[in-house]
Amino acid sequence: MSDTNLMTRPTPVTTEPRLARHILIGTVVTLIAALLFAPLMAVFAEALRQGWAASFEGLTSPDARAAMRLTLIVAAVVVPLNAVFGIAAAWAITRFDFRGKAFLITLIDLPFSVSPVVAGLALVLLFGANSWLGAWLIDHDLRIVFAFPGILLATLFVTFPFVARELIPVMMEQGRAEEEAALTLGAGGWRIFFTVTLPNIRWALLYGVLLCNARAMGEFGAVAVVSGKIRGETTTMPIMIEMLYNEYLSVAAFSLAAALALLALVTLLLKSLLEWRYADLLAITRRH
Amino acid sequence: MFVEIEEIAKEFGTGRALHPVSLSIPSGALIALLGPSGSGKTTLLRILAGLEFPTSGRVLFDGRDATGLSVQERRAGFVFQHYALFRHMTIFENVAYGLRARKRRERPTEAEIGRRVNRLLELIQLPDIGARYPGQLSGGQRQRVALARALAIEPRMLLLDEPFGALDARVRKELRQGLREIHDTTGLTTVFVTHDQDEAMELADLVVVMSMGRIEQVGRPADIRARPASDFVRSFTAA
Numbered sequence: 001m002s003d004t005n006l007m008t009r010p011t012p013v014t015t016e017p018r019l020a021r022h023i024l025i026g027t028v029v030t031l032i033a034a035l036l037f038a039p040l041m042a043v044f045a046e047a048l049r050q051g052w053a054a055s056f057e058g059l060t061s062p063d064a065r066a067a068m069r070l071t072l073i074v075a076a077v078v079v080p081l082n083a084v085f086g087i088a089a090a091w092a093i094t095r096f097d098f099r100g101k102a103f104l105i106t107l108i109d110l111p112f113s114v115s116p117v118v119a120g121l122a123l124v125l126l127f128g129a130n131s132w133l134g135a136w137l138i139d140h141d142l143r144i145v146f147a148f149p150g151i152l153l154a155t156l157f158v159t160f161p162f163v164a165r166e167l168i169p170v171m172m173e174q175g176r177a178e179e180e181a182a183l184t185l186g187a188g189g190w191r192i193f194f195t196v197t198l199p200n201i202r203w204a205l206l207y208g209v210l211l212c213n214a215r216a217m218g219e220f221g222a223v224a225v226v227s228g229k230i231r232g233e234t235t236t237m238p239i240m241i242e243m244l245y246n247e248y249l250s251v252a253a254f255s256l257a258a259a260l261a262l263l264a265l266v267t268l269l270l271k272s273l274l275e276w277r278y279a280d281l282l283a284i285t286r287r288h
Numbered sequence: 289m290f291v292e293i294e295e296i297a298k299e300f301g302t303g304r305a306l307h308p309v310s311l312s313i314p315s316g317a318l319i320a321l322l323g324p325s326g327s328g329k330t331t332l333l334r335i336l337a338g339l340e341f342p343t344s345g346r347v348l349f350d351g352r353d354a355t356g357l358s359v360q361e362r363r364a365g366f367v368f369q370h371y372a373l374f375r376h377m378t379i380f381e382n383v384a385y386g387l388r389a390r391k392r393r394e395r396p397t398e399a400e401i402g403r404r405v406n407r408l409l410e411l412i413q414l415p416d417i418g419a420r421y422p423g424q425l426s427g428g429q430r431q432r433v434a435l436a437r438a439l440a441i442e443p444r445m446l447l448l449d450e451p452f453g454a455l456d457a458r459v460r461k462e463l464r465q466g467l468r469e470i471h472d473t474t475g476l477t478t479v480f481v482t483h484d485q486d487e488a489m490e491l492a493d494l495v496v497v498m499s500m501g502r503i504e505q506v507g508r509p510a511d512i513r514a515r516p517a518s519d520f521v522r523s524f525t526a527a
Contacts, residue, residue: 177368178375180368180372183360184337184365185389185441186363186386186389186441187360187386187389191389199374199376199377284421284424285421
């Protein structure tokens, strides 16, 4: 009797009925298609509305090329800096007990809670010509606001939390035991960092770096305030896109927008490739 | 190596983990620090390893003051409670870690490292697991690998924090025997922490009973059973 009962329940108890599963999956797929995929496709469609040639022309104009160069340079400087800051911050917070730790964690989150425009304005107030510091800097021929350093600072500020936020929970969960073990085996600080700490956080670090990179290339609000929008000099890709759009140059605007979206997609693709390539090792090392 | 602990005390923030305690550990002995959780036994072990520093007091190795020595300089083989194996390294690399971490001129050649690691894997009776990862081993196997990794640095003493705590009863018994054998072959001064009085009594030459940051009694298992020094020792070892 009991045997036949078992036979009629072949599915695991945690599985939902077939209909519920289909509805859930269907809803998610529809939402993703409507809210994420369709707008992205619209950007690419608009970019190519007058054909590849027109779109290509929009991308190769001197101003557009300068904007792309600036965006890539900003990302290339900001991402490594924030990776280092993020690792240092996560290390300090998860490995040491000190006064003011809770305050430091709040401080790291500050860029998430403050509007980017406010962050940009703060930089203008601090380094602008009307401030004491700004005037002194200008006297010494150091321009911060409406110049490359300002854009860099604004982007640094806005993207600061990404790496640290990814690393802190992972490092908390892993604890100090492996590092202590390495200490008792005679390893010094740097060796421990490169052979024990870094390999254990590499996936979280990669994810944080990708998010940081995406935001660094895409940041609009804070950069818009400090950039001054000097064509070919202080316009990043998002700023350039807005300027072109306001000038009704929609093919050029959408072509640049499509290029920006592609940059983000390439980083996502890279991450997926890495995960796929190292899937076996990931499975082994997480199951501990 | 013989170890002397002189009036060691440890405070954490507001609490006192260890009142001044003193203890002599003869060379080559197998010692158990026995006590309930919060008795200060793990703190004492970590102070011996150099993972914590005492608030006051001294530690002497072979009569020399070692209180200020760093973890690395102490060369104590340490087996952690949950083993703390490097999860992204193979077992071979785990065991070889301490050898590779040596300064260049003291570092053995690659061939020598291979020989030593394999010899240690044979010692713990797991000769064929070098290529596997910690996540692929059972609890008992991990414990033995942790022991091999600690032995690889040719330690001056062996310190084990609840080495059998996370294992089931049958594996525990086997590994107890294994530890005894390894201790007897290497002749290393060995200190292990446990809250299991059977384990302490069966395995150790000398048992140190601790409670509330104090040493209640030091003695051979039979003596502690026969003449408990306090009510606490009597009730704790009678269980």
